[in-house]
Amino acid sequence: MKIVDRIHQRQEEGRPFFSFEYFSPKTAQGMINLNDRIERMCHLSPEFVDITWGAGGSRPAATLEVVSNVQKVLGVETCMHLICTDNPIKNIDKALKEARACGNQNILALRGDAPSGQKSWTPCKDGLPSATALVRHIRATHGDYFGIGVAAYPELHPESPTLEHDLYYLKQKIDAGADFIVTQLFFDVPKFLDWVREVRRYGVGIEVPIVPGLMPIQTYAGFKKNVVDAGLSVPQWILDGLEAVKEDEVAVRQFGVEVGVKMVRELVESGLVAGVHFYTFNLEKSTRLILEGAGLVPFIRKDKPWRTHFLPHRRRQ
Numbered sequence: 001m002k003i004v005d006r007i008h009q010r011q012e013e014g015r016p017f018f019s020f021e022y023f024s025p026k027t028a029q030g031m032i033n034l035n036d037r038i039e040r041m042c043h044l045s046p047e048f049v050d051i052t053w054g055a056g057g058s059r060p061a062a063t064l065e066v067v068s069n070v071q072k073v074l075g076v077e078t079c080m081h082l083i084c085t086d087n088p089i090k091n092i093d094k095a096l097k098e099a100r101a102c103g104n105q106n107i108l109a110l111r112g113d114a115p116s117g118q119k120s121w122t123p124c125k126d127g128l129p130s131a132t133a134l135v136r137h138i139r140a141t142h143g144d145y146f147g148i149g150v151a152a153y154p155e156l157h158p159e160s161p162t163l164e165h166d167l168y169y170l171k172q173k174i175d176a177g178a179d180f181i182v183t184q185l186f187f188d189v190p191k192f193l194d195w196v197r198e199v200r201r202y203g204v205g206i207e208v209p210i211v212p213g214l215m216p217i218q219t220y221a222g223f224k225k226n227v228v229d230a231g232l233s234v235p236q237w238i239l240d241g242l243e244a245v246k247e248d249e250v251a252v253r254q255f256g257v258e259v260g261v262k263m264v265r266e267l268v269e270s271g272l273v274a275g276v277h278f279y280t281f282n283l284e285k286s287t288r289l290i291l292e293g294a295g296l297v298p299f300i301r302k303d304k305p306w307r308t309h310f311l312p313h314r315r316r317q
């Protein structure tokens with residue numbers, strides 16, 4: 001089933017959804033571990049599961065193996081990422097054919113980052129020049145079969161000079177046939193919500209669902225690398241809270257869960273998004289604790305593990 005249809009269904013029911021992203025592993029043992037972890041996490045009932053496409057197209061077989069396992073064996077809806085970087089059209093077509101054969105019906109169509117060792121992005125020989133071109137290609141070769149998601153950047157894509165430039169090309173991706181948007185991770189919820197309003201106001205309006213990407217803070221080093229060094233804006237209370245516990249791994253994870261719970265609640269209560277998407281970094285615990293804390297999945301009671309209960313959760317207006 002297409003993700004966009006699942007999102008609309010959940011909106012009609014007034015029940016916020018959540019989804020998980022995993023990156024494909026490099027080794028056979030990594031594949032076993034990841035499949036076990038995804039299976040456990042699928043007991044939480046994510047709306048869909050994303051599998052990334054290794055930059056440089058280095059491990060397409062691993063991406064497809066995880067997609068096949070989640071879609072066919074676990075019966076959970078998948079979204080396969082597909083990029084243009086170092087990925088000639090014939091490889092793209094092969095991947096789409098194989099994804100379809102696994103029962104996958106959703107693609108996140110991306111340009112990809114510059115090939116390693118190159119400063120700026122250039123298409124590969126016999127490849128496609130942008131995410132827009134990839135969306136067009138999928139529609140031209142597979143019609144309406146796939147639901148197609150595209151990426152968006154609440155704090156601008158690093159190559160975009162202005163918000164206007166970013167939104168212009170985002171709109172092109174939607175006009176080419178994309179039917180939902182997944183965002184880059186962020187930590188400043190009010191700023192994100194302002195961006196969503198800007199997207200909705202842009203031109204004749206971008207009306208497809210916008211799925212906010214959240215990264216649970218699992219280590220101080222990971223937060224510094226993926227968030228601070230990437231120049232993303234972070235509210236002062238988060239910076240101060242992390243600074244106070246940065247030497248204590250457990251306390252960092254606990255604080256990360258508190259941050260995640262607060263963000264999920266604020267996003268869901270805003271009424272501007274229908275659910276949340278977790279960049280799990282292939283880890284389980286923090287994502288699960290955030291979902292429990294925000295009342296989106298039942299708590300597993302430690303004293304009576306056979307009993308579960310939901311945290312009170314305010315419905316959208």
Ligand code: FAD
Nearest residue numbers: 052053055081110111112113130131151157159160169184
């Ligand atoms: P595009 O939409 O093509 O845009 C890239 C830049 O070019 C933007 O600044 C845009 O404004 C500009 N632009 C677009 N078209 C034109 C044009 N015609 N003329 C001038 N400027 C133009 N990378 C991976 O390698 N594998 C993954 O699995 C992966 N998953 C991701 C998932 C999400 C949710 C996100 C947000 C990113 C992901 N990425 C992944 C990273 C992504 O590939 C990079 O951020 C990449 O630099 C941009 O991809 P895009 O699809 O947004 O590109």
